[in-house]
Amino acid sequence: MTRLQVLKTYKIFIGGQFPRTESGRYYSLKGKDDFDIANVCLSSRKDARNAVVAARKAFGSWSERSAFNRGQIVYRIAEMLEGRRSQFIEELQLMGLTAANAAKEVDATVDRIVYYAGWCDKYQQIVSSVNPVASSHFNFSVAEPTGVVGIVAPEESPLLGLVSLLIPAIAGGNTVVLVASEKYPLSAVTLAEVIHSSDVPGGVINIITGTADELVSPLVSHLDVNAMTSAGLSKEMASAMQVQAADNVKRVFNYPAMDWSKASSQGLSMIEDLQEIKTTWHPIENIGGATSSY
Amino acid sequence: MQGLKMVLNMIDLTTLEGKDTPGKVKQMCYKAQHLHDAYTGLPTVAAVCVYPSMVGVARKELKGNIVKIASVSTAFPSGQAPMSVKLEDTRFAVSEGADEIDMVISRGKFLAGEYNFVFDEIAAIKEACGKARLKVILETGELSTLDNVRRASDIAIHAGADFIKTSTGKIQPAATMQVTYTMLMAIRDHYDRTGIMIGMKPAGGISTSKLALHNLVMVKEVLGNQWLSNEWFRFGASSLANDVLMQIMKTETGLYQSPDYFSMD
Numbered sequence: 076m077t078r079l080q081v082l083k084t085y086k087i088f089i090g091g092q093f094p095r096t097e098s099g100r101y102y103s104l105k106g107k108d109d110f111d112i113a114n115v116c117l118s119s120r121k122d123a124r125n126a127v128v129a130a131r132k133a134f135g136s137w138s139e140r141s142a143f144n145r146g147q148i149v150y151r152i153a154e155m156l157e158g159r160r161s162q163f164i165e166e167l168q169l170m171g172l173t174a175a176n177a178a179k180e181v182d183a184t185v186d187r188i189v190y191y192a193g194w195c196d197k198y199q200q201i202v203s204s205v206n207p208v209a210s211s212h213f214n215f216s217v218a219e220p221t222g223v224v225g226i227v228a229p230e231e232s233p234l235l236g237l238v239s240l241l242i243p244a245i246a247g248g249n250t251v252v253l254v255a256s257e258k259y260p261l262s263a264v265t266l267a268e269v270i271h272s273s274d275v276p277g278g279v280i281n282i283i284t285g286t287a288d289e290l291v292s293p294l295v296s297h298l299d300v301n302a303m304t305s306a307g308l309s310k311e312m313a314s315a316m317q318v319q320a321a322d323n324v325k326r327v328f329n330y331p332a333m334d335w336s337k338a339s340s341q342g343l344s345m346i347e348d349l350q351e352i353k354t355t356w357h358p359i360e361n362i363g364g365a366t367s368s369y
Numbered sequence: 370m371q372g373l374k375m376v377l378n379m380i381d382l383t384t385l386e387g388k389d390t391p392g393k394v395k396q397m398c399y400k401a402q403h404l405h406d407a408y409t410g411l412p413t414v415a416a417v418c419v420y421p422s423m424v425g426v427a428r429k430e431l432k433g434n435i436v437k438i439a440s441v442s443t444a445f446p447s448g449q450a451p452m453s454v455k456l457e458d459t460r461f462a463v464s465e466g467a468d469e470i471d472m473v474i475s476r477g478k479f480l481a482g483e484y485n486f487v488f489d490e491i492a493a494i495k496e497a498c499g500k501a502r503l504k505v506i507l508e509t510g511e512l513s514t515l516d517n518v519r520r521a522s523d524i525a526i527h528a529g530a531d532f533i534k535t536s537t538g539k540i541q542p543a544a545t546m547q548v549t550y551t552m553l554m555a556i557r558d559h560y561d562r563t564g565i566m567i568g569m570k571p572a573g574g575i576s577t578s579k580l581a582l583h584n585l586v587m588v589k590e591v592l593g594n595q596w597l598s599n600e601w602f603r604f605g606a607s608s609l610a611n612d613v614l615m616q617i618m619k620t621e622t623g624l625y626q627s628p629d630y631f632s633m634d
Contacts, residue, residue, distance in 0.1 A: 299627035
Protein backbone atom coordinates (compact mmCIF):
# COMPACT_ATOMS: atom_id res chain seq x y z
CA MET A 76 0.00 0.00 0.00
CA THR A 77 1.32 3.44 -0.80
CA ARG A 78 1.82 5.62 2.23
CA LEU A 79 0.35 9.07 2.36
CA GLN A 80 3.19 11.56 2.19
CA VAL A 81 3.78 13.41 5.46
CA LEU A 82 5.20 16.77 4.52
CA LYS A 83 6.77 19.12 7.01
CA THR A 84 5.03 22.40 7.83
CA TYR A 85 7.55 25.21 7.71
CA LYS A 86 6.58 27.65 10.44
CA ILE A 87 8.07 30.90 11.59
CA PHE A 88 10.16 31.33 14.74
CA ILE A 89 9.26 34.05 17.25
CA GLY A 90 10.23 34.30 20.90
CA GLY A 91 11.50 30.72 21.01
CA GLN A 92 8.26 29.30 19.64
CA PHE A 93 7.04 28.19 16.25
CA PRO A 94 3.74 29.93 15.58
CA ARG A 95 2.04 30.07 12.21
CA THR A 96 1.79 33.52 10.71
CA GLU A 97 -0.97 35.52 12.39
CA SER A 98 -2.30 36.29 8.91
CA GLY A 99 -3.04 32.63 8.20
CA ARG A 100 -1.52 32.99 4.71
CA TYR A 101 1.06 30.82 3.05
CA TYR A 102 2.79 30.46 -0.29
CA SER A 103 3.85 27.28 -1.99
CA LEU A 104 7.47 26.86 -2.80
CA LYS A 105 8.21 25.36 -6.19
CA GLY A 106 11.20 23.18 -6.89
CA LYS A 107 12.71 21.97 -10.14
CA ASP A 108 10.11 21.12 -12.79
CA ASP A 109 7.59 23.21 -10.90
CA PHE A 110 6.66 20.59 -8.30
CA ASP A 111 5.53 21.72 -4.84
CA ILE A 112 8.21 21.42 -2.21
CA ALA A 113 6.43 22.90 0.76
CA ASN A 114 3.96 25.46 1.99
CA VAL A 115 5.69 28.34 3.70
CA CYS A 116 4.23 31.02 5.97
CA LEU A 117 3.55 34.30 4.18
CA SER A 118 4.16 36.47 7.21
CA SER A 119 2.56 39.88 7.67
CA ARG A 120 3.86 43.11 9.16
CA LYS A 121 2.22 42.09 12.42
CA ASP A 122 4.43 39.02 12.59
CA ALA A 123 7.38 41.37 12.08
CA ARG A 124 6.07 43.53 14.90
CA ASN A 125 5.64 40.54 17.22
CA ALA A 126 9.15 39.41 16.39
CA VAL A 127 10.55 42.84 17.32
CA VAL A 128 8.70 42.73 20.64
CA ALA A 129 10.21 39.29 21.34
CA ALA A 130 13.68 40.46 20.33
CA ARG A 131 13.46 43.55 22.53
CA LYS A 132 12.36 41.46 25.48
CA ALA A 133 15.29 39.08 25.03
CA PHE A 134 17.86 41.83 24.53
CA GLY A 135 18.50 42.71 28.18
CA SER A 136 19.47 39.28 29.42
CA TRP A 137 21.29 38.25 26.22
CA SER A 138 23.49 41.34 26.13
CA GLU A 139 24.29 40.95 29.81
CA ARG A 140 25.36 37.34 29.58
CA SER A 141 29.04 36.75 30.02
CA ALA A 142 30.90 36.87 26.72
CA PHE A 143 32.26 33.40 27.34
CA ASN A 144 28.79 31.98 27.80
CA ARG A 145 27.63 33.61 24.56
CA GLY A 146 30.55 31.90 22.87
CA GLN A 147 29.52 28.55 24.33
CA ILE A 148 25.98 28.98 23.06
CA VAL A 149 27.05 30.04 19.57
CA TYR A 150 29.39 27.07 19.44
CA ARG A 151 26.48 24.87 20.47
CA ILE A 152 24.58 26.04 17.37
CA ALA A 153 27.45 24.75 15.24
CA GLU A 154 27.41 21.40 17.04
CA MET A 155 23.68 20.94 16.57
CA LEU A 156 23.86 22.00 12.94
CA GLU A 157 26.57 19.47 12.30
CA GLY A 158 24.23 16.82 13.71
CA ARG A 159 21.59 17.73 11.16
CA ARG A 160 24.03 17.90 8.29
CA SER A 161 22.20 15.48 6.02
CA GLN A 162 18.85 17.23 6.46
CA PHE A 163 20.36 20.57 5.48
CA ILE A 164 22.08 19.04 2.44
CA GLU A 165 18.80 17.49 1.36
CA GLU A 166 16.92 20.76 1.68
CA LEU A 167 19.57 22.70 -0.18
CA GLN A 168 19.29 20.19 -2.99
CA LEU A 169 15.52 20.60 -3.01
CA MET A 170 16.09 24.30 -3.48
CA GLY A 171 18.29 23.63 -6.47
CA LEU A 172 21.90 23.11 -5.34
CA THR A 173 23.96 20.16 -6.53
CA ALA A 174 24.84 17.53 -3.95
CA ALA A 175 28.48 18.57 -3.91
CA ASN A 176 27.68 22.27 -3.55
CA ALA A 177 25.11 21.59 -0.85
CA ALA A 178 27.63 19.61 1.21
CA LYS A 179 30.21 22.36 0.77
CA GLU A 180 27.71 24.99 1.86
CA VAL A 181 26.74 23.15 5.05
CA ASP A 182 30.36 22.53 6.01
CA ALA A 183 31.26 26.15 5.42
CA THR A 184 28.28 27.18 7.53
CA VAL A 185 29.40 25.12 10.50
CA ASP A 186 32.91 26.55 10.17
CA ARG A 187 31.55 30.08 10.04
CA ILE A 188 29.56 29.64 13.21
CA VAL A 189 32.59 28.23 15.00
CA TYR A 190 34.64 31.17 13.72
CA TYR A 191 32.27 33.68 15.32
CA ALA A 192 31.88 31.57 18.48
CA GLY A 193 35.58 32.15 18.97
CA TRP A 194 35.19 35.89 18.58
CA CYS A 195 32.50 36.17 21.28
CA ASP A 196 34.90 36.83 24.14
CA LYS A 197 37.70 38.42 22.12
CA TYR A 198 36.34 41.26 20.00
CA GLN A 199 35.88 43.47 23.07
CA GLN A 200 39.62 43.63 23.73
CA ILE A 201 40.33 44.64 20.16
CA VAL A 202 37.51 47.11 19.62
CA SER A 203 37.75 48.77 23.02
CA SER A 204 40.51 51.19 23.96
CA VAL A 205 42.09 53.24 26.70
CA ASN A 206 42.46 56.77 25.42
CA PRO A 207 45.08 59.44 26.12
CA VAL A 208 43.52 62.62 27.51
CA ALA A 209 45.01 65.86 28.83
CA SER A 210 43.22 65.89 32.16
CA SER A 211 43.13 63.78 35.30
CA HIS A 212 40.85 61.19 33.89
CA PHE A 213 41.03 57.54 33.16
CA ASN A 214 39.36 57.57 29.75
CA PHE A 215 38.23 54.37 28.15
CA SER A 216 35.94 53.27 25.36
CA VAL A 217 34.06 49.99 25.35
CA ALA A 218 31.88 48.26 22.80
CA GLU A 219 28.23 47.65 23.61
CA PRO A 220 25.68 45.86 21.44
CA THR A 221 23.48 48.22 19.48
CA GLY A 222 20.19 46.45 20.29
CA VAL A 223 17.60 44.83 18.05
CA VAL A 224 18.96 44.14 14.57
CA GLY A 225 16.83 43.47 11.51
CA ILE A 226 18.45 41.24 8.90
CA VAL A 227 17.38 40.68 5.33
CA ALA A 228 18.77 37.30 4.32
CA PRO A 229 20.81 37.40 1.10
CA GLU A 230 19.61 35.51 -1.97
CA GLU A 231 22.98 33.89 -2.62
CA SER A 232 24.01 30.85 -0.57
CA PRO A 233 20.64 30.11 1.09
CA LEU A 234 22.18 28.86 4.34
CA LEU A 235 25.69 30.26 4.51
CA GLY A 236 24.65 33.75 3.49
CA LEU A 237 22.09 34.23 6.20
CA VAL A 238 24.29 32.63 8.85
CA SER A 239 27.12 34.99 7.86
CA LEU A 240 24.90 37.97 8.72
CA LEU A 241 23.06 36.41 11.64
CA ILE A 242 25.84 34.99 13.78
CA PRO A 243 28.07 38.09 14.11
CA ALA A 244 25.02 40.05 15.24
CA ILE A 245 24.22 37.70 18.13
CA ALA A 246 27.89 37.06 18.92
CA GLY A 247 28.07 40.77 19.67
CA GLY A 248 25.15 40.57 22.11
CA ASN A 249 22.41 41.89 19.82
CA THR A 250 19.06 40.23 19.27
CA VAL A 251 17.79 39.63 15.77
CA VAL A 252 14.73 39.59 13.56
CA LEU A 253 15.62 37.85 10.33
CA VAL A 254 13.56 37.97 7.14
CA ALA A 255 14.28 34.73 5.31
CA SER A 256 14.82 34.71 1.58
CA GLU A 257 11.53 34.29 -0.25
CA LYS A 258 13.08 31.88 -2.73
CA TYR A 259 15.09 29.83 -0.22
CA PRO A 260 13.20 29.74 3.07
CA LEU A 261 13.62 26.06 3.94
CA SER A 262 17.08 26.16 5.41
CA ALA A 263 16.15 29.29 7.39
CA VAL A 264 13.29 27.48 9.09
CA THR A 265 15.32 24.36 9.72
CA LEU A 266 18.07 26.57 11.11
CA ALA A 267 15.44 27.94 13.52
CA GLU A 268 14.87 24.38 14.76
CA VAL A 269 18.60 24.01 15.30
CA ILE A 270 18.71 27.27 17.19
CA HIS A 271 15.73 26.19 19.24
CA SER A 272 17.69 23.19 20.50
CA SER A 273 20.98 25.00 21.10
CA ASP A 274 20.54 26.85 24.41
CA VAL A 275 19.85 30.12 22.57
CA PRO A 276 17.28 31.88 24.78
CA GLY A 277 13.87 32.46 23.20
CA GLY A 278 13.62 35.79 21.38
CA VAL A 279 17.34 36.25 20.71
CA ILE A 280 16.85 35.01 17.16
CA ASN A 281 13.51 35.40 15.41
CA ILE A 282 12.97 34.22 11.86
CA ILE A 283 10.04 35.14 9.65
CA THR A 284 9.32 33.98 6.13
CA GLY A 285 7.47 35.79 3.37
CA THR A 286 8.16 38.50 0.84
CA ALA A 287 10.85 41.12 1.38
CA ASP A 288 8.50 43.71 -0.12
CA GLU A 289 6.05 43.23 2.69
CA LEU A 290 8.36 42.54 5.64
CA VAL A 291 11.39 44.74 5.23
CA SER A 292 9.62 48.06 5.32
CA PRO A 293 7.89 47.59 8.71
CA LEU A 294 11.24 46.52 10.16
CA VAL A 295 13.27 49.37 8.71
CA SER A 296 10.75 51.98 9.80
CA HIS A 297 10.22 50.35 13.21
CA LEU A 298 11.42 52.75 15.89
CA ASP A 299 12.38 49.90 18.20
CA VAL A 300 14.79 48.37 15.69
CA ASN A 301 18.30 49.76 16.08
CA ALA A 302 20.11 48.51 13.00
CA MET A 303 19.54 46.72 9.70
CA THR A 304 21.91 44.52 7.77
CA SER A 305 21.56 42.98 4.34
CA ALA A 306 23.77 42.05 1.42
CA GLY A 307 23.54 42.52 -2.30
CA LEU A 308 20.28 44.46 -2.35
CA SER A 309 19.41 46.45 -5.43
CA LYS A 310 20.37 50.13 -5.35
CA GLU A 311 16.72 51.22 -5.21
CA MET A 312 15.90 48.93 -2.31
CA ALA A 313 19.05 49.89 -0.41
CA SER A 314 18.40 53.60 -0.71
CA ALA A 315 14.73 53.15 0.21
CA MET A 316 15.97 51.43 3.34
CA GLN A 317 18.26 54.33 4.16
CA VAL A 318 15.38 56.77 3.86
CA GLN A 319 13.01 54.78 6.03
CA ALA A 320 15.70 54.14 8.63
CA ALA A 321 16.33 57.86 9.05
CA ASP A 322 13.45 58.40 11.48
CA ASN A 323 15.31 56.92 14.42
CA VAL A 324 18.74 57.17 12.81
CA LYS A 325 19.30 53.46 12.81
CA ARG A 326 22.45 51.95 11.41
CA VAL A 327 21.96 50.46 7.95
CA PHE A 328 24.54 48.17 6.40
CA ASN A 329 23.95 46.83 2.94
CA TYR A 330 27.06 44.79 2.23
CA PRO A 331 27.97 44.20 -1.41
CA ALA A 332 26.98 40.87 -2.90
CA MET A 333 29.82 38.53 -2.12
CA ASP A 334 31.00 34.98 -2.40
CA TRP A 335 30.11 33.76 1.08
CA SER A 336 32.31 30.71 0.83
CA LYS A 337 35.43 32.92 0.82
CA ALA A 338 37.18 33.75 4.06
CA SER A 339 37.03 37.41 3.08
CA SER A 340 33.29 37.38 3.79
CA GLN A 341 33.86 36.92 7.50
CA GLY A 342 35.69 39.09 9.95
CA LEU A 343 35.75 41.25 13.02
CA SER A 344 34.17 44.15 11.16
CA MET A 345 30.90 42.22 10.84
CA ILE A 346 30.68 42.21 14.64
CA GLU A 347 32.04 45.72 15.04
CA ASP A 348 29.45 47.25 12.72
CA LEU A 349 26.74 46.36 15.21
CA GLN A 350 28.46 47.76 18.28
CA GLU A 351 28.12 51.18 19.89
CA ILE A 352 31.22 52.65 21.44
CA LYS A 353 30.70 54.06 24.90
CA THR A 354 33.40 56.30 26.32
CA THR A 355 33.75 56.90 30.03
CA TRP A 356 35.68 59.72 31.72
CA HIS A 357 36.60 58.45 35.13
CA PRO A 358 38.19 61.05 37.43
CA ILE A 359 41.50 59.96 38.90
CA GLU A 360 44.00 61.50 41.25
CA ASN A 361 47.15 62.99 39.81
CA ILE A 362 49.98 60.92 41.09
CA GLY A 363 53.34 62.59 41.75
CA GLY A 364 52.31 65.75 39.96
CA ALA A 365 52.34 63.98 36.65
CA THR A 366 49.51 64.56 34.23
CA SER A 367 47.47 61.57 33.31
CA SER A 368 49.39 59.46 30.88
CA TYR A 369 46.18 58.13 29.46
CA MET B 370 -8.54 56.44 17.53
CA GLN B 371 -11.55 57.81 19.38
CA GLY B 372 -11.56 54.67 21.51
CA LEU B 373 -7.86 54.98 22.29
CA LYS B 374 -8.27 58.59 23.41
CA MET B 375 -11.24 57.56 25.50
CA VAL B 376 -9.11 54.90 27.17
CA LEU B 377 -6.43 57.49 28.00
CA ASN B 378 -9.04 59.75 29.54
CA MET B 379 -10.31 56.91 31.73
CA ILE B 380 -6.98 55.90 33.22
CA ASP B 381 -6.22 56.25 36.89
CA LEU B 382 -2.46 56.56 36.58
CA THR B 383 -1.25 54.56 39.52
CA THR B 384 1.81 54.15 41.67
CA LEU B 385 1.35 52.04 44.79
CA GLU B 386 4.73 50.83 45.85
CA GLY B 387 6.63 50.79 49.08
CA LYS B 388 9.43 52.59 47.28
CA ASP B 389 7.27 55.55 46.15
CA THR B 390 8.92 58.89 46.77
CA PRO B 391 7.66 62.48 46.39
CA GLY B 392 9.85 62.65 43.28
CA LYS B 393 8.15 59.66 41.70
CA VAL B 394 4.71 61.06 42.49
CA LYS B 395 5.63 64.48 41.09
CA GLN B 396 6.87 62.88 37.90
CA MET B 397 3.65 60.90 37.60
CA CYS B 398 1.51 63.99 38.19
CA TYR B 399 3.39 65.72 35.38
CA LYS B 400 2.85 62.74 33.14
CA ALA B 401 -0.86 62.75 34.01
CA GLN B 402 -1.18 66.19 32.41
CA HIS B 403 1.42 65.80 29.67
CA LEU B 404 0.99 62.30 28.32
CA HIS B 405 2.95 62.88 25.15
CA ASP B 406 3.60 66.50 24.28
CA ALA B 407 4.97 65.60 20.86
CA TYR B 408 1.36 65.01 19.82
CA THR B 409 -1.20 67.71 20.47
CA GLY B 410 -4.84 67.15 21.25
CA LEU B 411 -4.42 64.31 23.71
CA PRO B 412 -6.64 64.28 26.80
CA THR B 413 -5.24 64.03 30.30
CA VAL B 414 -5.76 60.90 32.36
CA ALA B 415 -8.75 60.84 34.71
CA ALA B 416 -6.85 60.73 37.99
CA VAL B 417 -3.66 59.76 39.71
CA CYS B 418 -3.86 57.04 42.34
CA VAL B 419 -1.41 57.11 45.26
CA TYR B 420 -0.95 56.14 48.88
CA PRO B 421 -2.40 58.53 51.53
CA SER B 422 1.08 59.75 52.46
CA MET B 423 1.57 61.01 48.89
CA VAL B 424 -1.79 62.79 48.51
CA GLY B 425 -0.33 66.07 49.79
CA VAL B 426 2.45 65.94 47.20
CA ALA B 427 -0.02 65.19 44.41
CA ARG B 428 -2.40 67.95 45.57
CA LYS B 429 0.38 70.51 45.29
CA GLU B 430 1.34 69.31 41.81
CA LEU B 431 -2.22 69.18 40.51
CA LYS B 432 -3.58 72.37 42.07
CA GLY B 433 -6.52 73.62 40.06
CA ASN B 434 -6.16 70.82 37.54
CA ILE B 435 -8.94 68.65 36.17
CA VAL B 436 -6.90 65.56 36.95
CA LYS B 437 -8.37 64.13 40.13
CA ILE B 438 -6.49 62.59 43.02
CA ALA B 439 -7.46 59.15 44.20
CA SER B 440 -5.98 57.68 47.33
CA VAL B 441 -6.08 54.10 48.48
CA SER B 442 -6.94 53.72 52.13
CA THR B 443 -8.15 51.34 54.85
CA ALA B 444 -4.77 49.69 55.28
CA PHE B 445 -4.38 48.97 51.57
CA PRO B 446 -3.70 46.37 50.20
CA SER B 447 -4.48 43.79 52.92
CA GLY B 448 -7.13 45.69 54.84
CA GLN B 449 -5.96 43.93 57.97
CA ALA B 450 -6.22 46.76 60.49
CA PRO B 451 -8.68 47.79 63.17
CA MET B 452 -11.68 49.90 62.17
CA SER B 453 -10.36 52.99 63.96
CA VAL B 454 -7.14 52.88 61.93
CA LYS B 455 -9.06 52.47 58.68
CA LEU B 456 -11.29 55.43 59.45
CA GLU B 457 -8.30 57.57 60.43
CA ASP B 458 -6.49 56.49 57.25
CA THR B 459 -9.48 57.61 55.19
CA ARG B 460 -9.98 60.92 56.99
CA PHE B 461 -6.29 61.69 56.60
CA ALA B 462 -6.38 61.09 52.85
CA VAL B 463 -9.49 63.26 52.46
CA SER B 464 -8.05 66.07 54.55
CA GLU B 465 -4.87 66.00 52.46
CA GLY B 466 -7.01 66.66 49.43
CA ALA B 467 -8.05 63.35 47.91
CA ASP B 468 -11.04 63.58 45.56
CA GLU B 469 -11.60 59.84 45.55
CA ILE B 470 -10.96 57.06 48.05
CA ASP B 471 -10.14 53.50 46.98
CA MET B 472 -10.89 51.26 49.97
CA VAL B 473 -10.36 47.53 50.29
CA ILE B 474 -12.97 45.24 51.84
CA SER B 475 -12.10 42.76 54.57
CA ARG B 476 -11.84 39.62 52.45
CA GLY B 477 -11.22 37.40 55.47
CA LYS B 478 -14.49 38.47 57.07
CA PHE B 479 -16.30 38.18 53.76
CA LEU B 480 -15.11 34.63 53.16
CA ALA B 481 -16.04 33.74 56.74
CA GLY B 482 -19.58 34.79 55.91
CA GLU B 483 -19.63 37.94 58.04
CA TYR B 484 -21.38 39.98 55.39
CA ASN B 485 -22.87 42.41 57.92
CA PHE B 486 -19.39 43.33 59.07
CA VAL B 487 -18.30 44.02 55.50
CA PHE B 488 -21.42 46.07 54.82
CA ASP B 489 -21.06 48.15 57.99
CA GLU B 490 -17.42 48.77 57.30
CA ILE B 491 -18.07 50.11 53.80
CA ALA B 492 -20.90 52.28 55.12
CA ALA B 493 -18.66 53.72 57.84
CA ILE B 494 -15.87 54.51 55.38
CA LYS B 495 -18.38 56.09 53.02
CA GLU B 496 -19.38 58.43 55.82
CA ALA B 497 -15.74 59.25 56.54
CA CYS B 498 -15.23 60.11 52.88
CA GLY B 499 -17.47 63.16 53.01
CA LYS B 500 -17.58 64.60 49.51
CA ALA B 501 -14.94 62.28 48.15
CA ARG B 502 -16.24 59.53 45.89
CA LEU B 503 -15.74 56.02 47.23
CA LYS B 504 -14.38 53.14 45.17
CA VAL B 505 -14.67 49.75 46.84
CA ILE B 506 -11.98 47.21 45.95
CA LEU B 507 -13.29 43.65 46.15
CA GLU B 508 -9.91 42.02 45.48
CA THR B 509 -11.59 39.43 43.30
CA GLY B 510 -8.43 37.33 43.06
CA GLU B 511 -9.02 36.35 46.68
CA LEU B 512 -12.75 35.73 46.44
CA SER B 513 -12.41 32.35 44.71
CA THR B 514 -15.72 32.26 42.84
CA LEU B 515 -17.78 34.49 40.59
CA ASP B 516 -20.72 33.93 42.99
CA ASN B 517 -18.64 35.59 45.68
CA VAL B 518 -17.72 38.41 43.32
CA ARG B 519 -21.40 39.06 42.62
CA ARG B 520 -22.31 38.93 46.30
CA ALA B 521 -19.47 41.28 47.27
CA SER B 522 -20.49 43.65 44.46
CA ASP B 523 -24.07 43.74 45.74
CA ILE B 524 -22.92 44.36 49.32
CA ALA B 525 -20.61 47.18 48.22
CA ILE B 526 -23.28 48.81 46.05
CA HIS B 527 -25.91 48.72 48.77
CA ALA B 528 -23.47 49.97 51.39
CA GLY B 529 -22.89 53.15 49.42
CA ALA B 530 -20.06 52.56 46.96
CA ASP B 531 -19.83 55.09 44.13
CA PHE B 532 -17.55 52.75 42.20
CA ILE B 533 -16.77 49.09 42.50
CA LYS B 534 -13.24 48.04 41.62
CA THR B 535 -11.82 44.62 40.92
CA SER B 536 -8.39 44.49 42.47
CA THR B 537 -5.53 46.06 44.32
CA GLY B 538 -3.11 45.05 41.59
CA LYS B 539 -1.10 43.15 44.18
CA ILE B 540 -2.85 39.80 43.69
CA GLN B 541 -3.12 37.64 40.56
CA PRO B 542 -5.48 37.09 38.84
CA ALA B 543 -6.73 40.67 38.79
CA ALA B 544 -9.14 42.27 36.32
CA THR B 545 -10.10 39.36 34.09
CA MET B 546 -12.91 39.83 31.59
CA GLN B 547 -15.14 37.35 33.44
CA VAL B 548 -14.80 39.13 36.75
CA THR B 549 -15.39 42.53 35.21
CA TYR B 550 -18.44 41.19 33.37
CA THR B 551 -19.87 39.81 36.61
CA MET B 552 -19.44 43.16 38.33
CA LEU B 553 -20.93 45.03 35.37
CA MET B 554 -23.99 42.78 35.61
CA ALA B 555 -24.35 43.67 39.28
CA ILE B 556 -24.24 47.35 38.34
CA ARG B 557 -26.78 46.86 35.58
CA ASP B 558 -29.21 44.99 37.83
CA HIS B 559 -28.92 47.72 40.44
CA TYR B 560 -29.53 50.38 37.80
CA ASP B 561 -32.55 48.53 36.43
CA ARG B 562 -34.05 48.33 39.90
CA THR B 563 -33.26 51.80 41.24
CA GLY B 564 -32.11 54.00 38.37
CA ILE B 565 -28.91 54.76 40.28
CA MET B 566 -25.65 54.58 38.34
CA ILE B 567 -22.59 52.96 39.92
CA GLY B 568 -19.11 53.28 38.42
CA MET B 569 -16.77 50.45 37.52
CA LYS B 570 -12.99 50.27 37.73
CA PRO B 571 -11.11 47.20 36.55
CA ALA B 572 -7.56 47.38 37.87
CA GLY B 573 -4.50 45.23 37.51
CA GLY B 574 -3.38 43.29 34.46
CA ILE B 575 -4.82 45.58 31.80
CA SER B 576 -1.66 46.75 30.13
CA THR B 577 -2.44 46.66 26.43
CA SER B 578 -4.64 48.85 24.27
CA LYS B 579 -6.40 45.85 22.82
CA LEU B 580 -7.48 44.57 26.21
CA ALA B 581 -8.61 48.05 27.23
CA LEU B 582 -10.75 48.34 24.09
CA HIS B 583 -12.22 44.90 24.78
CA ASN B 584 -13.26 46.23 28.17
CA LEU B 585 -14.84 49.33 26.67
CA VAL B 586 -16.84 47.21 24.25
CA MET B 587 -18.02 45.10 27.16
CA VAL B 588 -19.10 48.18 29.12
CA LYS B 589 -21.00 49.52 26.13
CA GLU B 590 -22.71 46.19 25.56
CA VAL B 591 -23.65 45.58 29.18
CA LEU B 592 -24.31 49.07 30.51
CA GLY B 593 -24.64 51.33 27.48
CA ASN B 594 -23.17 54.60 26.30
CA GLN B 595 -23.83 56.59 29.47
CA TRP B 596 -21.09 54.65 31.23
CA LEU B 597 -18.52 55.54 28.58
CA SER B 598 -16.96 58.45 30.43
CA ASN B 599 -14.43 58.72 33.20
CA GLU B 600 -17.25 59.76 35.50
CA TRP B 601 -18.43 56.13 35.47
CA PHE B 602 -15.62 54.01 34.15
CA ARG B 603 -11.91 53.90 34.97
CA PHE B 604 -8.89 51.76 34.32
CA GLY B 605 -6.49 51.27 37.20
CA ALA B 606 -3.16 50.91 35.46
CA SER B 607 0.43 52.03 35.38
CA SER B 608 1.76 50.76 32.07
CA LEU B 609 -1.44 50.96 29.98
CA ALA B 610 -1.00 54.65 29.19
CA ASN B 611 2.25 54.18 27.30
CA ASP B 612 0.89 51.30 25.28
CA VAL B 613 -2.13 53.38 24.25
CA LEU B 614 0.15 56.31 23.40
CA MET B 615 2.28 54.06 21.22
CA GLN B 616 -0.84 52.82 19.43
CA ILE B 617 -2.00 56.37 18.85
CA MET B 618 1.38 57.37 17.43
CA LYS B 619 1.42 54.22 15.31
CA THR B 620 -1.98 55.15 13.88
CA GLU B 621 -0.84 58.70 13.32
CA THR B 622 2.57 58.05 11.72
CA GLY B 623 2.19 54.53 10.36
CA LEU B 624 5.43 53.52 12.09
CA TYR B 625 5.75 50.97 14.86
CA GLN B 626 6.86 52.77 17.99
CA SER B 627 9.52 52.25 20.63
CA PRO B 628 9.06 52.85 24.36
CA ASP B 629 12.37 54.76 24.17
CA TYR B 630 10.50 57.80 22.91
CA PHE B 631 7.84 57.98 25.63
CA SER B 632 8.09 59.14 29.22
CA MET B 633 8.63 56.51 31.87
CA ASP B 634 5.65 54.83 33.52
